Amino acid sequence: MKIVRGNSIKGTLTVPGDKSISHRGLLLGAVSRGETVLENFLLADDTLATKTALESLGVPMTQKGRTITISGQDWQLTKSKHPLDLKNAGTGLRLLAGILVGQPFSSQLTGDRSLIKRPMKRIVDPLSQMGANITGDTPPLTILPVKSLQPIDYLMPIASAQVKSAIILAALQTPGKTTITEKIKSRNHTEEMVKQFGGDLTVEDQKITVVGGNKLSGTRVKIPNDFSAAAFFLCAASVIPQSQLVLPNVGLSKRRSGFLRILKQMNGLIEIEQNSDKLSGTLIVKASHLKGSHISGQLTVDALDELPLVALAATQAQGSTIVSGASELKHKESNRLHLVATTLNKMGAQITETSDGWQITGPTPLHGAEVDSYGDHRLAMMLFIAGKIATGITHLTNSEAATVSYPDFFSDFNRLEEKS
Known part of the structure; x- marks a missing residue:
């Protein structure tokens, strides 16, 4: 993709439905009794991979626009005739493993060439402690049936919503009480949705305490718009002069929206109009004179997926920005810790990679370069924005990775630019 320096972006944009909630709605709906309806479902490669895997396990679903109706199987899934290919969906694979360890048949979970490199020992270990027969340090994972699972008390060694969720889904099938203790809290979508x-x-x-053995009941889930998708536009409007955007009905879960707090800490001009449910709201963002900041601890965890955008914003901020506690970025769809630093430095940024974060000096003017997303959807979209504020021409390889979570990202951005 060829990217040239852009104009301001203005207008109102409704971003797609939340990816994390879409995944979990599919999985919980599949094992519940009765019907589940998911409204504002995210139609993207990741969530559709989870949907296809569940259909292969005997879960009937119908789709009308962005509404998915699921006929719940009350934990009675059927053996798939072939390995379950989750494509790039790490959430889908890890959470589905938590369900399948309690099923009376064997399964194999695999994915694309990016997913098969991602670490799975982090779920294999606690699920094995529960008595599951699951093997694989990386996908494919092989799961064999066991007579029963046992409850455990588990201290999370890392802050990971996916690991926590896999344990919760296994615990729901396990007689007795399972407890999970977090040192630093990760996203709590699974707890709220269970x-x-x-x-x-x-x-x-x-x-977190889970008592297993009781039934789940199908329900209607109104999925808010995805904060992570909105974050790209929050970042772009903050750093592109004379921009102003309105982003309605965005999910504002505290454990998910750390990037919002970081931008405000960096002097970002953002107004929040909360909806009556207090869980979503409208965000109004304007071009800002950002300043450097220190980001660590819980705030790092609450903005983990948005940290590439923090790095980009920091290149345009006055002063020094330090990000720490982000070593988990090494284990995402790519080694984001390394690639964010190397690709933005290629465009003129001043970023020093540390063992668990970055030191960034700003503001630095960016210039066009040859850059690659390496198949990582979040890097593809971040680098597109970087190209929009850079002088000259940026050539972005593997831009199509954005379809993993936001198929219409580029057309949505271009439409906002045309309005200005």
């Missing part, structure tokens, strides 16, 4: 589906789950401070 309760919405009628599961016996409680959260007290850092401890």
